[in-house]
Amino acid sequence: MNIVSFGGGTNSPAMIIGLYQRHEPIDLILFADTGAEFPHTYRFLMIFNDWLAKHGLPFITTVQYRDRNGNRLTLEQECLRSGTLPSIAYGHKQCSQKHKIAPQDKFCNHYPPCLETWKQGQKVVKFIGYDSGEQRRYNRSKEYASRSKKYDYRYPLVEWGWDRERCKKEIKEAGLPLPGKTSCFFCPSMHKEEILNLQQSYPFLLDRALAIEERAQPNLKKIKGLGRDFSWKDFLNTGS
Numbered sequence: 712m713n714i715v716s717f718g719g720g721t722n723s724p725a726m727i728i729g730l731y732q733r734h735e736p737i738d739l740i741l742f743a744d745t746g747a748e749f750p751h752t753y754r755f756l757m758i759f760n761d762w763l764a765k766h767g768l769p770f771i772t773t774v775q776y777r778d779r780n781g782n783r784l785t786l787e788q789e790c791l792r793s794g795t796l797p798s799i800a801y802g803h804k805q806c807s808q809k810h811k812i813a814p815q816d817k818f819c820n821h822y823p824p825c826l827e828t829w830k831q832g833q834k835v836v837k838f839i840g841y842d843s844g845e846q847r848r849y850n851r852s853k854e855y856a857s858r859s860k861k862y863d864y865r866y867p868l869v870e871w872g873w874d875r876e877r878c879k880k881e882i883k884e885a886g887l888p889l890p891g892k893t894s895c896f897f898c899p900s901m902h903k904e905e906i907l908n909l910q911q912s913y914p915f916l917l918d919r920a921l922a923i924e925e926r927a928q929p930n931l932k933k934i935k936g937l938g939r940d941f942s943w944k945d946f947l948n949t950g951s
Contacts, residue, residue, distance in 0.1 A: 712828040712835045716815060717742040717771055719752045720893035722840035724759055725878035726867050728885050730838065731766055735867075737838075740771045741818060743811040746785025747895035750913065755890040762887060774814040786810050786895060790923045794930050800899035800939055834863045842868040842875050897923050899937050906943055917943075 715730075717723045717740050730737055740763070742756065760770050778784045786806055790796060798805040819825045819835065828835050841849045849869055856864035868878065879889055894901065896909060897920035910917050921944055924937045936942025 712824050712833075713738050713838065714819070714825075714835060715740045715838045716840070718840060718893055719748060719756065720890055721875060721878050721882065722842050722868060724755075724762075724885075724887065724890060725842075725873065725881045726838060726840040727763075727768070728881050729867055729871060729873065731768065737768055738824065739822070740769055741815045742771045742773050743814045744773050744775050745787075745806075745810045745895055746775070746783075747787050747897065748893065749891065749896055749916075751891045752893050755888070758887065759890075762885065772818070774818045776810045776814050787897070787919065787923065790897075791926055794926050796923065796927045796931075796934075796937060797895065797897065797899055800934060800937060806895075829861060834859075834861060836865060837862045838865050838867055840868060841866050842878055843872050844874045896920055897937060899939055901937075903938075903946060906938075906946065910947060 713736055715723065715727060715737055717727075719742060727737065727740070756771055756773075763770060775783055776785075786797060799807075825835050839852060841852065849866055852864065852866070856862070873881070882889060892905070896913065896916040901909070906917075909920070920937065924943055928936070928942075934940065936944065938946060
């Protein structure tokens with residue numbers, strides 16, 4: 712049972728293209744939708760699904776975080792409801808764990824082919840798209856993966872020595888457009904240049920990001936806003 716964890720950026724489609732070239736089977740492709748991806752990411756998913764269909768590969772299965780009552784809860788809704796920023800703003804990574812990793816794990820925990828694999832005493836293989844230039848992320852993931860009782864983790868791009876530029880090259884040669892940057896549109900890890908690009912390209916999304924920051928302001932003690940040591944609103948108003 713081979714699963715691809717699809718992030719929607721450059722590495723994931725390149726990894727799938729490389730797996731296809733090497734005739735490595737793919738049984739399931741999972742994309743966890745936080746509800747806060749950029750429009751170009753959602754567009755690329757549709758484009759790439761067409762490519763997958765033409766090459767006899769499974770469509771991307773989208774999963775989402777749901778609360779205890781089974782209702783969809785996006786990361787944006789959660790932040791507005793709690794009056795907080797994404798956890799990465801405070802130096803944690805619970806937003807990724809809760810809205811990216813957990814929904815995929817939950818899906819697999821109820822997916823018959825996965826259940827049958829585990830029943831037979833085998834592990835499900837999960838392909839992760841870290842490229843050869845992401846050594847730190849790869850090392851951290853390998854340490855976590857070594858403790859897993861349910862999954863064997865593989866990192867094909869690292870195995871092949873593909874860096875980000877090689878990934879872009881393979882995507883172009885497959886006749887596909889480059890996916891563009893993938894992240895939540897209110898991610899605290901965005902650089903100032905990216906905030907300005909957001910303002911220019913997707914002003915309606917910027918308004919929603921600023922609404923999250925404004926709602927959280929009364930509860931902020933050690934950080935100033937979405938930029939951690941600066942608020943996005945102040946930066947856009949003053950340029951600093």
